[in-house]
Amino acid sequence: xxxxxxxxxxxxxxxxxIAQLTSIVEQQAIALHALREKKDVVSSEGQKLMIDDDDDDxxxxxTIWGRGDKVEKDPELDDDEKKEPDVEFTEAExxxxxxxxxxxxxxxxxxxxxxxxxxxxxxDEAPKIKLELEHVYGYRARTCRxxxxxxxxxxxxxxxxxxxxxxxxxxxxxxxxxxxTDDIVSIDLxxxxxxxxxxxxxxxxxxxxxxxxxxxxVQEFAGYHQRAVVSVAFSADGSxxxxxxxDDDHSIAVYDVTKGEMAAESKGDDQRILSVxxxxxxxxxxxRHFITVGRKHVxxxxxxxxxxxxxxxxxxxxxxxxxxxxxxxxxxVAVGTADGSIYFFRENQLxxxxxxxxxxxxxxxxxxxxxxxxxxxxxxxxWSLSGQKKSTFNLNKHDQSSVQNSVRAIDVCGDKLVxxxxxxxxxxxxxxxxxxxxxxxxxxGNLKSGSSQDYGELWGLCPIPRQHSFATVCADGTLRIWDVxxxxxxxxFEMESPALCCNVSAxxxxxxxxxxxxxxxxxxxxxxxxxxxxxxxKRRIICVKFSPxxxxxxxxxxxxxxxxxDVGRSFRRCGTCAGHSSAVxxxxxxxxxxxxxxxxxxxxxLFYEKNGEHEPSSRRLKDLEYATQECTxxxxxxxIWPKYSDGSDVNMVNISNSEKYLVSCEDSGLVKLYNFPCxxxxxxxxxxxxxxxxxxRAHGHSSHxxxxxxxxxxxxxxxxxxxxxxSFQWKVVEA
Numbered sequence: 001x002x003x004x005x006x007x008x009x010x011x012x013x014x015x016x017x018i019a020q021l022t023s024i025v026e027q028q029a030i031a032l033h034a035l036r037e038k039k040d041v042v043s044s045e046g047q048k049l050m051i052d053d054d055d056d057d058x059x060x061x062x063t064i065w066g067r068g069d070k071v072e073k074d075p076e077l078d079d080d081e082k083k084e085p086d087v088e089f090t091e092a093e094x095x096x097x098x099x100x101x102x103x104x105x106x107x108x109x110x111x112x113x114x115x116x117x118x119x120x121x122x123x124d125e126a127p128k129i130k131l132e133l134e135h136v137y138g139y140r141a142r143t144c145r146x147x148x149x150x151x152x153x154x155x156x157x158x159x160x161x162x163x164x165x166x167x168x169x170x171x172x173x174x175x176x177x178x179x180x181t182d183d184i185v186s187i188d189l190x191x192x193x194x195x196x197x198x199x200x201x202x203x204x205x206x207x208x209x210x211x212x213x214x215x216x217x218v219q220e221f222a223g224y225h226q227r228a229v230v231s232v233a234f235s236a237d238g239s240x241x242x243x244x245x246x247d248d249d250h251s252i253a254v255y256d257v258t259k260g261e262m263a264a265e266s267k268g269d270d271q272r273i274l275s276v277x278x279x280x281x282x283x284x285x286x287x288r289h290f291i292t293v294g295r296k297h298v299x300x301x302x303x304x305x306x307x308x309x310x311x312x313x314x315x316x317x318x319x320x321x322x323x324x325x326x327x328x329x330x331x332x333v334a335v336g337t338a339d340g341s342i343y344f345f346r347e348n349q350l351x352x353x354x355x356x357x358x359x360x361x362x363x364x365x366x367x368x369x370x371x372x373x374x375x376x377x378x379x380x381x382x383w384s385l386s387g388q389k390k391s392t393f394n395l396n397k398h399d400q401s402s403v404q405n406s407v408r409a410i411d412v413c414g415d416k417l418v419x420x421x422x423x424x425x426x427x428x429x430x431x432x433x434x435x436x437x438x439x440x441x442x443x444x445g446n447l448k449s450g451s452s453q454d455y456g457e458l459w460g461l462c463p464i465p466r467q468h469s470f471a472t473v474c475a476d477g478t479l480r481i482w483d484v485x486x487x488x489x490x491x492x493f494e495m496e497s498p499a500l501c502c503n504v505s506a507x508x509x510x511x512x513x514x515x516x517x518x519x520x521x522x523x524x525x526x527x528x529x530x531x532x533x534x535x536x537x538k539r540r541i542i543c544v545k546f547s548p549x550x551x552x553x554x555x556x557x558x559x560x561x562x563x564x565x566d567v568g569r570s571f572r573r574c575g576t577c578a579g580h581s582s583a584v585x586x587x588x589x590x591x592x593x594x595x596x597x598x599x600x601x602x603x604x605x606l607f608y609e610k611n612g613e614h615e616p617s618s619r620r621l622k623d624l625e626y627a628t629q630e631c632t633x634x635x636x637x638x639x640i641w642p643k644y645s646d647g648s649d650v651n652m653v654n655i656s657n658s659e660k661y662l663v664s665c666e667d668s669g670l671v672k673l674y675n676f677p678c679x680x681x682x683x684x685x686x687x688x689x690x691x692x693x694x695x696x697r698a699h700g701h702s703s704h705x706x707x708x709x710x711x712x713x714x715x716x717x718x719x720x721x722x723x724x725x726x727s728f729q730w731k732v733v734e735a
Contacts, residue, residue: 107605126694131730138442138726150413161724190238199229236286282331293323327364336361367412374407457722473499514541547593556584575612639680665705
């Protein structure tokens, strides 16, 4: 009998090898076809557009910071940490793996259906539930200015990711406009007509004009600008809309909103143009004249008989420099500059200069007899129209972050200001009492990185057991707890390093966080006091996961290993799961807390005992039930991959607590719901999926969705966006 078992095991191993090898020819053909399909497609994410011009360091290439492609330096270890045993590893090359994903699938041999499994045909149908967006925690502040507007004293409009948001600040509810397909980066509101214009990035970006009350599309303009629409502005009567593009000529367009057609267009400048406003200063027609400002650029435009312009003349009163924003004040045009000055132009001549901020002037807004400015120094200043300072509001004192704040947007409604800041917070400022109240709070990335184009991303998410709340961690080095019912941030804690992942124990006692310096920390959830912080690895921690019985903690790193820690013995390391050929991305415990399954950046699906011993025969474990399903590779989730996937298209999956549904999040910006298990019609002997299952799709994130999870009672799904730094709260409703 023993010899027979050995023979059977040998045959199974041979079949596994054959299943991998026989898929190569056809899958390479598929991969080649996919590369040809994608060759001429330029994604807006791939362009890594730089649409701001705030600093010299913003003039370089931007980078995408994520779990699999961050360029790192090995930090120094403490003396105690140097004594810890290390593991040899070889760093895989993601680009090569992506090219080979469809031709060689090392995880295929580890897949096997459970014993006596019989598929229900209904599994291939779309789930009978769908996701309805209820709230967005976030606000796009980076690379944008003048992007928060009062609709009335109770409601504001702004954007995050590719969603326009109408936010009632009295009852803290939101409504959404979903007409965009990529990051929104510009906005203007015409209050009298109730119209909002928003511009996006992309290869051929579009402008949407939509009704602020119904969030329905009124007009769409596309086909002229390239790369991004960096600024939009309604004329005084709302009949015209001016816009600025990010093409090489930084082109100017004027659209007829009523007719839905272009009224005029012109090349702008070789230098970057950052903002456009209509000119309501004395002697000008705000339905015919407008102003553009940018890098060494101030121009006064006239729409009469076609577009023509006069350059702003600086004379000897002020330095020719980057101008970021403008506002009209009676017989002057006020322009905010890079050195912190406000230039006052009469007609097209610089008339006077007022030193306003210790840093760039990001935004200007005129209301009644006052001019308001916001700067990089975190100050909001009220001026008389003649340039005399009246009052100052310091936004640095009202932010919990240790980083320098800066004011990116200002709007006025009566005796209230709404102010958007670089820390992704929107404040209300009472001009009478001086009180400052946060209206919207979100993650803001790593402002200490030294480059305003490398903000980092939001990856860490975990629901809190038995609560309508969840935790997030981010490159901004903060741990935040969010109240789903109240739709607000409940707690916030500063940490020492940018963080990538988090997990709460099943009993709710501990919360673990993994950092990009190779360390992890554990917090007591009763008071969120840090219990310990350990660093046994040199490279970033990508996943942390408590066992279902709360006794063990698995910590996966980019050093190709998973360390197991004993919770009851002060988190002493009790095992190491080695053998991965690349960074470990996901970990799942079985329900009995005896085994884990892992996936790596090299597309491996491996299995280990809780002491770190590798289990070479995955088929012995095919009937194991797992407490979670975050591994994106495996028999239960083989149907999640889109056609022609390159292996990095799906970042995370998670099952519902009822184990009926699976949520997945993709680089495409989609959050998808499947029935579980998600297997489609299964794989043929060459590893090709015969037919993909149907799904319910939710759109709102602008680029790659990094994480998604159900709350404990499956009433909500929370998703996080990487580059958009937003958490989306989706209500689960009947389809």
